[in-house]
Amino acid sequence: FSSVEITRHLLDRIQQLDGNYNSFITVTEELALAQATAADERLARGEAPPLCGVPIAHKDIFCTSGVRTSCGSKMLDNFVPPYDATVVENFNRAGAVTLGKTNMDEFAMGSSNETSYYGPVKNPWDTDCVPGGSSGGSAAAVAAQLAPGTTATDTGGSIRQPAALTNTTGLKPTYGRVSRWGMIAFASSLDQAGPIARNAEDAAYMLSVMAGHDAKDSTSLNRPLQDYTLNLNDSIAGLKIGVPKEYFGEGLNADTAARVQDALQEFEKLGAELVEVSLPHTGLAVPAYYVIAPAEASANLSRFDGVRYGHRCEDPQDLRDLYMRSRGEGFGDEVQRRILVGTYALSAGYYDAYYNKAQQVRRLIKQDFVQAFDKVDVIMGPTSPSPAFALGAKSADPVAMYLEDIYTIATNLAGLPGMSLPCGLVNNMPVGLQIIGNYLDEARMLNVAHQYQ
Numbered sequence: 001f002s003s004v005e006i007t008r009h010l011l012d013r014i015q016q017l018d019g020n021y022n023s024f025i026t027v028t029e030e031l032a033l034a035q036a037t038a039a040d041e042r043l044a045r046g047e048a049p050p051l052c053g054v055p056i057a058h059k060d061i062f063c064t065s066g067v068r069t070s071c072g073s074k075m076l077d078n079f080v081p082p083y084d085a086t087v088v089e090n091f092n093r094a095g096a097v098t099l100g101k102t103n104m105d106e107f108a109m110g111s112s113n114e115t116s117y118y119g120p121v122k123n124p125w126d127t128d129c130v131p132g133g134s135s136g137g138s139a140a141a142v143a144a145q146l147a148p149g150t151t152a153t154d155t156g157g158s159i160r161q162p163a164a165l166t167n168t169t170g171l172k173p174t175y176g177r178v179s180r181w182g183m184i185a186f187a188s189s190l191d192q193a194g195p196i197a198r199n200a201e202d203a204a205y206m207l208s209v210m211a212g213h214d215a216k217d218s219t220s221l222n223r224p225l226q227d228y229t230l231n232l233n234d235s236i237a238g239l240k241i242g243v244p245k246e247y248f249g250e251g252l253n254a255d256t257a258a259r260v261q262d263a264l265q266e267f268e269k270l271g272a273e274l275v276e277v278s279l280p281h282t283g284l285a286v287p288a289y290y291v292i293a294p295a296e297a298s299a300n301l302s303r304f305d306g307v308r309y310g311h312r313c314e315d316p317q318d319l320r321d322l323y324m325r326s327r328g329e330g331f332g333d334e335v336q337r338r339i340l341v342g343t344y345a346l347s348a349g350y351y352d353a354y355y356n357k358a359q360q361v362r363r364l365i366k367q368d369f370v371q372a373f374d375k376v377d378v379i380m381g382p383t384s385p386s387p388a389f390a391l392g393a394k395s396a397d398p399v400a401m402y403l404e405d406i407y408t409i410a411t412n413l414a415g416l417p418g419m420s421l422p423c424g425l426v427n428n429m430p431v432g433l434q435i436i437g438n439y440l441d442e443a444r445m446l447n448v449a450h451q452y453q
Ligand code: GLN
Pocket: 108, 109, 110, 111, 133, 134, 153, 154, 155, 156, 157, 158, 159, 186, 293, 405
């Protein structure tokens, strides 16, 4: 098949099926067909960049030159960036075809994709259920076979949790492995981009294109590029898998636990050894995250003031009215809640009690992992405490929603890579197995996942 044929096929599927899922905010038909035509011409000339002609879609948090980039918010409903994010540029250079921009929780804040200005995403496995979030559109598009792979971002679980809930494979790299340039910032010390795909092999091809040093991102790691596809077939005999006892306690759905245990047994059959480890500060990860992430968000989102770009209210009376109404109208409830919490935590008099304390807890959480990785090669457990829940079931209770990320957030606080892969069904709904790797050990994680798949 030519890239044009494959691209047309997927554009048709999106047109016919995405009304059921709402996984796309923007479909870039013209751009996709132009890129596919160019890719076919390059292939005919004998050029073969790594993803030449492969259609993908980008989470609507990545700036795309000439294509509206909304971040799921009314605030940016009219924002058309004049440049591409580094991640987008990397895919373009690799010959990939952009099908469109995927739906997401507003400013990536959420675990269910219900906070999007463009309406919720539905889980293709059961359209009465959420797909997870905030990269719910990226996960649903892959699950519904509207795109073979998508880009996504993960600040506290937003790649891994939606991957778990939709039976897809998602990988959050080590902090700094993928450039954040042109990716709209939520919590800059936690945000990291990665792929969602059908399996680890496809994710490895995508990560090989995404990863690498970028002088435009000061937190980008200056390490050589890696080809993550090279060691997928290595044996994992002798691999030491740490199983944290804190990840199997209260709050974990019993059937989910059983699927994860089944997967661990499969790894034993492949020659791996299970080792119990302890991550004693696990219970502090969610509270520390919900101080640090909103604090950083409150600073990052101060740029949306109705002056430079984004939503501006009608007929402002004066500058203060312009700021207040533009922000009040442009941001949804969850975003406003985070800005308020973050501003409070950073204010004089509360900074030490909340923000500083949370940073100290963050260090303890990192130490837990450093100690565990002295003994084991990877850590495994559930990605999410239960399978996908019904739309609306948790939207009135922010704390219940925040607990969705109880197993994923610590990884972001520590800057470690993590991935989720399908490990079975509970009542016909997918369950995800989480693999946490040591710093920059993405190649090993993908190898381990591929051996299981
Ligand atoms: N669900 C978490 C939050 O709402 C994580 C989101 C994310 O990883 N972007 O903040």
